[in-house]
Amino acid sequence: MAEVRLRVNGADHPLDIQPQVSLLDALREHLGLTGTKKGCDQGACGACTVLADGERINSCLALAVQYEGAEITTIEGIDHPLQAAFVRHDGFQCGYCTSGQICSAVGMLAEHKEGMPSAVTGQGSGSHLSGAEIRERMSGNLCRCGAYNGIVEAIQEVAG
Amino acid sequence: MRTFSYVRAPDVETALRTIATEPNAKFLGGGTNLVDLMRENIERPDVVVDISRLPLTGIDELPGGGVRIGALVRNSSLAAHPLVRTRYPVVSQAVLGGASAQLRNMATVGGNLLQRTRCLYFYDEASACNKREPGSGCSALGGFTRNHGVLGVSDHCIAAHPSDLCVALAALDAEVEVESTRGTRRIPLTEFHHLPGSTPHVETALAPDELVTSVELPAPVTTRSRYRKVRDRASYAFALVSVAAALEVRDDTVTAARLALGGVAPKPWRATEAERVLLGAPATEESFRSAAEAELASATSQDGNDFKIELARRTIVATLRDLLTDRSAA
Numbered sequence: 001m002a003e004v005r006l007r008v009n010g011a012d013h014p015l016d017i018q019p020q021v022s023l024l025d026a027l028r029e030h031l032g033l034t035g036t037k038k039g040c041d042q043g044a045c046g047a048c049t050v051l052a053d054g055e056r057i058n059s060c061l062a063l064a065v066q067y068e069g070a071e072i073t074t075i076e077g078i079d080h081p082l083q084a085a086f087v088r089h090d091g092f093q094c095g096y097c098t099s100g101q102i103c104s105a106v107g108m109l110a111e112h113k114e115g116m117p118s119a120v121t122g123q124g125s126g127s128h129l130s131g132a133e134i135r136e137r138m139s140g141n142l143c144r145c146g147a148y149n150g151i152v153e154a155i156q157e158v159a160g
Numbered sequence: 161m162r163t164f165s166y167v168r169a170p171d172v173e174t175a176l177r178t179i180a181t182e183p184n185a186k187f188l189g190g191g192t193n194l195v196d197l198m199r200e201n202i203e204r205p206d207v208v209v210d211i212s213r214l215p216l217t218g219i220d221e222l223p224g225g226g227v228r229i230g231a232l233v234r235n236s237s238l239a240a241h242p243l244v245r246t247r248y249p250v251v252s253q254a255v256l257g258g259a260s261a262q263l264r265n266m267a268t269v270g271g272n273l274l275q276r277t278r279c280l281y282f283y284d285e286a287s288a289c290n291k292r293e294p295g296s297g298c299s300a301l302g303g304f305t306r307n308h309g310v311l312g313v314s315d316h317c318i319a320a321h322p323s324d325l326c327v328a329l330a331a332l333d334a335e336v337e338v339e340s341t342r343g344t345r346r347i348p349l350t351e352f353h354h355l356p357g358s359t360p361h362v363e364t365a366l367a368p369d370e371l372v373t374s375v376e377l378p379a380p381v382t383t384r385s386r387y388r389k390v391r392d393r394a395s396y397a398f399a400l401v402s403v404a405a406a407l408e409v410r411d412d413t414v415t416a417a418r419l420a421l422g423g424v425a426p427k428p429w430r431a432t433e434a435e436r437v438l439l440g441a442p443a444t445e446e447s448f449r450s451a452a453e454a455e456l457a458s459a460t461s462q463d464g465n466d467f468k469i470e471l472a473r474r475t476i477v478a479t480l481r482d483l484l485t486d487r488s489a490a
Contacts, residue, residue, distance in 0.1 A: 002166065019166035019208065020198070042196050043263060055236075055265045061195045062266070065166050066188065066210055108261060116240050119256040119395065139395035140260020 004065050008033065009077030019065050024048045026064035027074060035075035035099045039142075046141035049100035049107075050074050056107030058140075075099035080106055085154035093145035101141045105155050108137045112159075129159040161199045168210045172339065172373070175211050180341045180369045182207045187371060189232060189271040192263050197276065200283055202292060212268075216373055219243060225379030231270030231372045235325070236261065238269060248377060250328045250385035250404050257389045258324035260396050270372035272325045273336065273352060274364065277426075278398055279308065279319035290316045291360040305464035307398065310472070311425040313460065317360030320423055321353060322398050327422035328387055330430045331404040334377050338370040349375070353427035360426070381416040382408040388479040389422070390471060399423030401472045403479040409443040417480075421455070424472050431455045434476065443484055445477060452476040 006013045015030050027033045039047030041060045048060040051073040082105050092098045112129055120136045134152050169175035179185050185207035188194055197203040216230035219241050227243055238244055239255040281287040281299040288297035300308055300318050309320040334349040347365050354362055385406035391397040402422035408415045417438035419431040434451035441447040452473035459469045
């Protein structure tokens with residue numbers, strides 16, 4: 001066991017955990033923050049997306065111990081216009097991917113604002129966050145219900 | 161996941177000393193591949209040395225026009241860097257064409273070089289795999305081979321190398337700097353990865369006690385370069401075929417060509433045969449097709465990946481045509 005101090009949603013949490021515990025399991029099983037979901041547990045679906053120092057990451061592929069000192073933000077710590085926009089645009093059906101979608105979108109909007117290019121940037125889209133840009137930048141978040149149209153509309157509305 | 165001891169290296173020296181003295185230790189960078197492989201019980205280190213806080217995160221201009229990229233630069237930082245975007249568009253495009261934004265925020269340059277194949281038989285413990293269990297056989301042969309290689313493969317292994325970044329680095333004559341307690345050495349990227357032969361478990365030239373510290377790119381022969389990736393969905397999928405290319409044309413003649421292929425070989429595949437055909441040839445679709453034919457002449461396929469040979473030829477031609485005609489690629 002190792003003592004790990006995680007900083008989550010603005011609060012410090014000392015934890016006694018083994019080094020192989022993922023950030024995802026630390027959040028869900030040790031801190032009771034079950035808003036972050038476990039989908040594939042192998043970095044292929046994005047359901048576990050959280051923000052680490054403002055950047056979106058897959059918490060299933062992160063060892064909790066490696067993120068000591070980082071400012072972790074989960075869906076429980078997010079208060080953002082995207083949340084109401086997802087409701088307005090039916091950006092989900094079952095809701096299992098939604099926490100990850102919203103954390104990812106928050107990170108994505110910040111990346112875009114800082115000038116991060118994407119694989120479709122430069123193909124006529126300019127600096128505007130087009131539907132094609134949103135789909136490409138959000139491709140790390142799968143939705144098995146197929147609510148993609150609503151998700152893209154919700155993000156586009158907030159992005160302006 | 162099997163447990164292990166976790167050591168956070170405060171500096172490069174400590175990291176190197178730890179890896180040299182611990183018999184079954186692994187470096188942990190971004191974790192996107194290692195954590196997954198440990199969870200799958202494929203990687204079973206006793207000690208994990210976390211190097212993610214080492215100061216190997218610079219992207220620095222070199223005298224002579226090259227660039228040195230620290231091994232711990234995140235994929236997203238590499239793709240967004242102005243020097244990389246202007247001098248080596250193919251590198252930025254290759255990175256942005258790979259994985260997802262979340263993974264690119266975590267994954268490092270050094271880790272990208274060392275990522276292991278996504279062959280499903282390598283991952284599946286019930287299957288035979290000479291890479292996972294030397295001498296056990298290869299279940300991919302006669303299996304589902306849509307994602308497997310057609311160049312440089314052997315009777316022991318037909319797995320494809322998964323990296324996009326490495327394909328661009330192979331085309332650009334990158335060199336890898338590695339360090340151990342024994343000293344520092346440089347390995348050309350094209351010699352960093354091994355072909356499987358009869359030892360597919362030996363994947364790279366890196367010794368167990370060595371750490372990748374940086375990747376150096378020489379000054380580009382041309383800034384007209386591009387990465388084109390063909391895959392089963394529009395984003396967030398490994399390449400069926402990818403092409404990294406740089407092309408310089410003067411008076412309708414090819415004066416410089418750099419070409420490498422991804423998704424088709426056990427290592428990032430520098431297309432030297434194609435380059436030979438292109439150099440000095442008229443910059444026409446016919447030359448591009450001849451170059452592609454020459455490169456794929458030695459290809460061998462299974463039922464499930466036969467399509468890759470023609471797909472690779474066409475993707476080579478299309479990428480070179482893009483470079484020739486699309487002014488925005490310059």
